[in-house]
Amino acid sequence: VALYEHRPCQVEMAGEVWRTFRAGGFLLTEAGTGTGKSLAYLLPALHSDRRVVVSTGTKALQEQLSRKDVPLCAQVLGRPVRVATVKGRANYLCLHYWARFAAEPLLRDRSEIQHLKTLSRWAAETKSGDRAELEGVPEDLALWQDVNARGERCLGSRCPAYRECFVTRMRREAEAAELIVTNHHLLFADRMVRTRADAAVLPEYTHLILDEAHEAEDAATSFFGRTASRRMLQEWVQDASKAVPGEKVTLLAALKAAGEAAGRFFDLWAGEERREVFHPRELPPDGAALRRRMETSLDQASLQMETGGMGEEALGLLERLEEWREAFSFVLDESEDTFVRILEARGRNVILSASPIEVAPILKEKLWGDLKASVLTSATLTTGGSFAFLRDRLGVPEEARELRLQSPFDFASQGLFYVPEFLPEPTSPAFLEAAREEVRELVHASRGRAFVLCTSYRNMRAMAEHLASTVPFPLLVQGDEPKGILLERFRAAGDAVLVATSSFWQGVDIQGEALSLVILDKLPFAPPDDPLTAARVDRMRRRGRDPFQEYQLPCAAILLQQGAGRLIRSRQDRGVVACLDVRLRRKGYGRLLLSSLPPFATAGDLDEVRAFFRTEPTAE
Numbered sequence: 001v002a003l004y005e006h007r008p009c010q011v012e013m014a015g016e017v018w019r020t021f022r023a024g025g026f027l028l029t030e031a032g033t034g035t036g037k038s039l040a041y042l043l044p045a046l047h048s049d050r051r052v053v054v055s056t057g058t059k060a061l062q063e064q065l066s067r068k069d070v071p072l073c074a075q076v077l078g079r080p081v082r083v084a085t086v087k088g089r090a091n092y093l094c095l096h097y098w099a100r101f102a103a104e105p106l107l108r109d110r111s112e113i114q115h116l117k118t119l120s121r122w123a124a125e126t127k128s129g130d131r132a133e134l135e136g137v138p139e140d141l142a143l144w145q146d147v148n149a150r151g152e153r154c155l156g157s158r159c160p161a162y163r164e165c166f167v168t169r170m171r172r173e174a175e176a177a178e179l180i181v182t183n184h185h186l187l188f189a190d191r192m193v194r195t196r197a198d199a200a201v202l203p204e205y206t207h208l209i210l211d212e213a214h215e216a217e218d219a220a221t222s223f224f225g226r227t228a229s230r231r232m233l234q235e236w237v238q239d240a241s242k243a244v245p246g247e248k249v250t251l252l253a254a255l256k257a258a259g260e261a262a263g264r265f266f267d268l269w270a271g272e273e274r275r276e277v278f279h280p281r282e283l284p285p286d287g288a289a290l291r292r293r294m295e296t297s298l299d300q301a302s303l304q305m306e307t308g309g310m311g312e313e314a315l316g317l318l319e320r321l322e323e324w325r326e327a328f329s330f331v332l333d334e335s336e337d338t339f340v341r342i343l344e345a346r347g348r349n350v351i352l353s354a355s356p357i358e359v360a361p362i363l364k365e366k367l368w369g370d371l372k373a374s375v376l377t378s379a380t381l382t383t384g385g386s387f388a389f390l391r392d393r394l395g396v397p398e399e400a401r402e403l404r405l406q407s408p409f410d411f412a413s414q415g416l417f418y419v420p421e422f423l424p425e426p427t428s429p430a431f432l433e434a435a436r437e438e439v440r441e442l443v444h445a446s447r448g449r450a451f452v453l454c455t456s457y458r459n460m461r462a463m464a465e466h467l468a469s470t471v472p473f474p475l476l477v478q479g480d481e482p483k484g485i486l487l488e489r490f491r492a493a494g495d496a497v498l499v500a501t502s503s504f505w506q507g508v509d510i511q512g513e514a515l516s517l518v519i520l521d522k523l524p525f526a527p528p529d530d531p532l533t534a535a536r537v538d539r540m541r542r543r544g545r546d547p548f549q550e551y552q553l554p555c556a557a558i559l560l561q562q563g564a565g566r567l568i569r570s571r572q573d574r575g576v577v578a579c580l581d582v583r584l585r586r587k588g589y590g591r592l593l594l595s596s597l598p599p600f601a602t603a604g605d606l607d608e609v610r611a612f613f614r615t616e617p618t619a620e
């Protein structure tokens with residue numbers, strides 16, 4: 001059986017990656033779907049005699065590389081590959097906190113009893129501690145928060161379980177590996193903490209492949225920012241209180257007082273759900289006094305911990321508190337105007353954060369400067385045929401080599417891109433109702449087999465509600481089950497309709513007829529009132545640049561390509577991408593967006609869509 005087929009574009013890319021690894025510098029390469037870009041970079045990487053880090057935007061691609069592509073390379077090369085898969089710490093079970101939790105489980109409700117049993121069975125057997133192995137529990141299992149190995153409460157080398165710890169083991173494996181497969185979140189989080197002894201997860205490396213590089217800016221924004229939330233501090237107070245022996249009543253009282261003082265401070269914003277720009281100089285009345293009270297009570301609690309003879313564990317807890325307080329001061333003290341401060345209130349939790357308005361200077365300083373060779377790749381790196389947007393956003397120098405490889409698929413005959421001629425614009429109050437009807441018609445034409453991808457939860461719920469009562473196909477809705485299970489059900493059903501938001505726009509791979517229609521409700525422009533978007537737009541404007549043309553439009557173009565890219569995943573796939581946003585036809589910028597898409601045949605009339613599906617080999 002042939003292991004692979006010859007694809008000239010794949011060979012061309014492999015050659016360029018090889019040259020970049022030898023000569024150093026940057027390579028930007030856009031490789032359309034079906035190019036086989038994973039092998040095109042893995043094989044040169046494994047020939048380079050260097051330790052190479054491959055970073056992906058999604059866990060799905062990370063899993064695919066580790067489980068499928070790297071073993072295939074080993075087969076082709078005829079030798080074992082020393083590979084380590086490294087994920088963010090919150091993906092691993094923390095042996096220390098698990099032992100504590102299992103001894104005295106505090107469950108939120110009865111439904112957690114079954115999950116606890118599943119978790120216990122798995123914890124007793126797992127060799128990796130990676131929760132990707134853990135089947136049968138929801139992705140957002142609250143219990144996992146109590147027992148995962150996230151960094152902010154790790155005791156590091158002071159932990160009694162340090163030697164067996166899954167994170168420690170993962171680090172050892174990475175140290176010995178020639179190839180490290182990780183994701184952008186971990187890559188940037190690691191860069192952020194590298195200066196702290198013991199905190200880095202990845203070993204030293206000089207050669208990097210950034211796959212799904214179009215997602216790098218978002219990941220870098222979250223990891224080069226700072227966050228101090230009420231929940232993080234509450235957890236610290238809880239963990240510290242559990243670690244304090246019962247007879248230390250004064251210390252316990254100090255911790256309780258600190259928790260209460262923090263509660264009063266964060267209560268200034270609790271309640272109404274929101275995400276908005278936060279101006280520390282405009283604290284609500286009493287804000288400054290409540291902050292002082294909280295800080296004083298934290299000082300008292302930590303002083304008592306330091307002097308209270310609590311041993312090693314106290315040191316880990318104090319370091320953790322120190323980190324929280326540093327982040328808190330960074331957000332509140334507003335000395336850095338290159339960051340935008342954001343306040344988010346979700347239920348009782350209040351999150352104060354500072355996000356870098358631009359990550360390019362940070363990447364230059366913290367990442368690119370340490371590397372000899374960097375390959376940035378994705379199926380969607382260009383807008384209107386140019387890499388300028390990506391270079392600008394990620395701080396990649398102009399002399400970077402560039403390579404654009406067209407997909408080997410025949411989009412003109414395999415796919416149809418449909419934008420209705422007559423539908424209200426998405427800004428119109430009549431849009432949602434009309435769009436729901438259009439979706440129903442489309443889903444009937446395709447006989448199910450559809451993704452309905454929405455730009456907001458509101459639209460997602462409205463679409464799902466309408467389809468539930470109007471189409472006879474199995475309906476799957478984001479949030480009802482974990483993503484992986486929804487996708488499995490979708491594949492298995494063969495005629496299902498999945499309604500989802502942005503988390504399904506990227507990195508989802510369904511080959512074959514189970515997915516024959518992708519509907520995008522609107523053009524994916526970031527909401528202009530989002531604090532980060534607003535800050536970026538404002539900064540560009542102040543520099544005399546055009547934020548719509550240079551930022552908002554290219555961002556939307558890449559997301560649109562990603563959404564449309566869910567459809568044609570192999571030479572056999574056939575189907576329709578429908579975008580219900582008529583601005584694509586009516587506005588000048590529609591041309592740039594359309595020119596960024598693969599060369600689909602186009603349609604504006606529902607009858608053309610019906611005719612397309614009637615010509616399917618499987619149509620009755």
Ligand code: SF4
Pocket residue numbers: 093094095096097149150153154155156157159160161162165166167168
């Ligand atoms: S070292 Fe940190 S992550 Fe590992 S078991 Fe201990 S506390 Fe958990």
